Amino acid sequence: MNIWERILQIDRRYIFLLIGISGAIPIIMSFSLPTFVTPEVRGVYNAIDALPEGAMVLVSFDYEPSAMPEMDPMAKAILRHIFGRGLKVVGVTLIPYGTGIGEELFVAMEREFNLKQGVDYDFLGYKPGYQAVVLGLGQDLKGSFPKNFYEQDTRTVPILKDINSLRDFDYMMWLHDDAYGGYGWIIYGRQNYGIDIGSGCTAILATGMYPFLQAEQVTGIVGGLKGAAEYEKLMGYTGSARLGMVAQSSIHVMIIGLILLGNIAFILSKRKPKKEPSG
Amino acid sequence: MIWHELLGIWLAAGFTLAIYSFLYKDNPAYKLAEHIYVGVSTGYLICIAYWEVIDKKVIAALGQHEWIVIIPTLMGLAMFTRFSKKASWVSRIPLAFIIGYTAGVAAPNNIQGLLIEHSYATINPVLTAGFAPQLNAIIMLLGVTCGMIYFFFSVERKGPIKVAARLGIFFLMIYFGVAYGYMVMGRESILIGRLNFLILDWIKPTLAAIGRLFGG
Structure with missing residues (x-):
C-alpha cells in the first residue's frame, strides 16, 4: 500500500480532529479577516435605520437553542441597532424554545441600554398555532395575548397602549431557523396587514429566502453567521460573528485542502500498475 | 463570577465534550449526555406549554369567565x-x-x-429592468421554466422537452450546490459556537483562575 492509498483509507476521526483544530486556532489566536457587506444585509440595516425615533418594531424569536451560535450574534447586532436608535420593541415567538431565547436577549439589552420593560420593550411570549397566531395578532393583539411573558395584563402595559394589531408596527424583524407556518409572518402577516419584514435566518434557510427578497416580500436577508458578521461590520464592532467567520474561513480552507488531497490521492492511486496474474 | 454561573459553565463544558466524544466512538458518557438532553428538552417544552398556554390562555381566561376557551380546550384534550x-x-373531530x-x-x-407574487417577481424584471439585471432575470426565468419542465412527467422526454429538462437538472444542481454550501456553513457555525464557548468561556477563565490560585 503506497502513501496515496493510505491517505484514501485514513481514519475519519483524524479528519474530525483536523477540522476541530482548524476551527480552534483562529479563536485562540483571535486574528481577523476583512468582512464585506452584501446588499441583502444592507437592506435590513437600511430599513431599520430609516425608522423614526420611537417607532415600533416587532421581533419574532423563532429559533431553537441548536441555532443559537448562528442566530444569537445576529439577534444581538440587530437589537443593538434597534435600541441604539431609540426604537421600541415588542417580542413574540411562535415556538416554545423562543421564550427562553427572547427573554435572555431582552435581559442582555436591558443591561446594555438601561431599558425598562413595559416602556422600551415588552415580550408577549409564546402561543401555539403558527399562522393562527399571526392572524390573531393582526386582528386583535391584546385579545390574542391577554397576558405578556411577565404575567402582566397587556391592556395595562404602557408600550402596548396604541398597539392593537400588526398594522400598528412600523417594522418587523423575523429571526428564524425554519419556515414556521409556511413562512407565516410573510404569507399571512405582511400580505394581510402590510407590515414590512426583515429576515434574519440560519444559513441553511437563506437560499429559501431569496425568492421572497426577489418578490420584495422582505426588505433584506441576514443569513447565518456570515450575515451576522456583516451586520456587526455595519454596526462598527467586532463581535462573536466576525470572530467566528475567521474560524469558518479557516475550516473552509481545511475542507478544500482535504477535498483536493482526497481527489489527488484517488487519481494517483489509480495509476499504480496492476500486477500480472500469476500462472 | 457567581458560583452557579461557574457550575453552569462546567456542566455545559462537560456535556459538550461528552457529546463530541461520540466522534471517537459510542460511549457511556455520550449516552448519558444524550439522554439528559432529551429529558431536559421535553421537560422544558412541557413547562412552557403549561405556563404559556394552559395557565395564561386557559386558566386565566376561565377565571375571567371567558367560557369560550372551553371549546378549544376540549378539542385539544x-x-x-x-x-x-x-x-x-x-x-378526528379536532383534526x-x-x-x-x-x-x-x-x-x-x-x-x-407564493404563486402570484413569486411568478410576478420572476417575469417582471425581464420586461422592466436595465441590461445587466435583465440578463440576470432572463437566466432566472430560464431556470424556473426548465426546472418546472423537469418535474413535468406527463410528456415524453424527447426533442425540446428533453433539452429543457436536462437544462432544468443543470439549474437544480446549482441550487443544490448552493444550498449544500449554506448547510455546511450552518453546521460549521454550530461547531464554532461550541469551540468559542469551550475556549473563551471555559478553558481561558479556568487557566486564569488556576494562575491566580498559584500566585501568578
Missing part, C-alpha cells in the same frame, strides 16, 4: 383519545377542524403570496 383504540375516533381551517386559510394566502 380530544387529541389525547388517540391513546385509546376505542375512543381514538374522537381525535378535521385543524385541516379544514388550515386549508381554508392557507389556500388563498399561499396562492397570492
Whole structure:
C-alpha cells in the first residue's frame, strides 16, 4: 500500500480532529479577516435605520437553542441597532424554545441600554398555532395575548397602549431557523396587514429566502453567521460573528485542502500498475 | 463570577465534550449526555406549554369567565383519545377542524403570496429592468421554466422537452450546490459556537483562575 492509498483509507476521526483544530486556532489566536457587506444585509440595516425615533418594531424569536451560535450574534447586532436608535420593541415567538431565547436577549439589552420593560420593550411570549397566531395578532393583539411573558395584563402595559394589531408596527424583524407556518409572518402577516419584514435566518434557510427578497416580500436577508458578521461590520464592532467567520474561513480552507488531497490521492492511486496474474 | 454561573459553565463544558466524544466512538458518557438532553428538552417544552398556554390562555381566561376557551380546550384534550383504540375516533373531530381551517386559510394566502407574487417577481424584471439585471432575470426565468419542465412527467422526454429538462437538472444542481454550501456553513457555525464557548468561556477563565490560585 503506497502513501496515496493510505491517505484514501485514513481514519475519519483524524479528519474530525483536523477540522476541530482548524476551527480552534483562529479563536485562540483571535486574528481577523476583512468582512464585506452584501446588499441583502444592507437592506435590513437600511430599513431599520430609516425608522423614526420611537417607532415600533416587532421581533419574532423563532429559533431553537441548536441555532443559537448562528442566530444569537445576529439577534444581538440587530437589537443593538434597534435600541441604539431609540426604537421600541415588542417580542413574540411562535415556538416554545423562543421564550427562553427572547427573554435572555431582552435581559442582555436591558443591561446594555438601561431599558425598562413595559416602556422600551415588552415580550408577549409564546402561543401555539403558527399562522393562527399571526392572524390573531393582526386582528386583535391584546385579545390574542391577554397576558405578556411577565404575567402582566397587556391592556395595562404602557408600550402596548396604541398597539392593537400588526398594522400598528412600523417594522418587523423575523429571526428564524425554519419556515414556521409556511413562512407565516410573510404569507399571512405582511400580505394581510402590510407590515414590512426583515429576515434574519440560519444559513441553511437563506437560499429559501431569496425568492421572497426577489418578490420584495422582505426588505433584506441576514443569513447565518456570515450575515451576522456583516451586520456587526455595519454596526462598527467586532463581535462573536466576525470572530467566528475567521474560524469558518479557516475550516473552509481545511475542507478544500482535504477535498483536493482526497481527489489527488484517488487519481494517483489509480495509476499504480496492476500486477500480472500469476500462472 | 457567581458560583452557579461557574457550575453552569462546567456542566455545559462537560456535556459538550461528552457529546463530541461520540466522534471517537459510542460511549457511556455520550449516552448519558444524550439522554439528559432529551429529558431536559421535553421537560422544558412541557413547562412552557403549561405556563404559556394552559395557565395564561386557559386558566386565566376561565377565571375571567371567558367560557369560550372551553371549546378549544376540549378539542385539544380530544387529541389525547388517540391513546385509546376505542375512543381514538374522537381525535378526528379536532383534526378535521385543524385541516379544514388550515386549508381554508392557507389556500388563498399561499396562492397570492407564493404563486402570484413569486411568478410576478420572476417575469417582471425581464420586461422592466436595465441590461445587466435583465440578463440576470432572463437566466432566472430560464431556470424556473426548465426546472418546472423537469418535474413535468406527463410528456415524453424527447426533442425540446428533453433539452429543457436536462437544462432544468443543470439549474437544480446549482441550487443544490448552493444550498449544500449554506448547510455546511450552518453546521460549521454550530461547531464554532461550541469551540468559542469551550475556549473563551471555559478553558481561558479556568487557566486564569488556576494562575491566580498559584500566585501568578
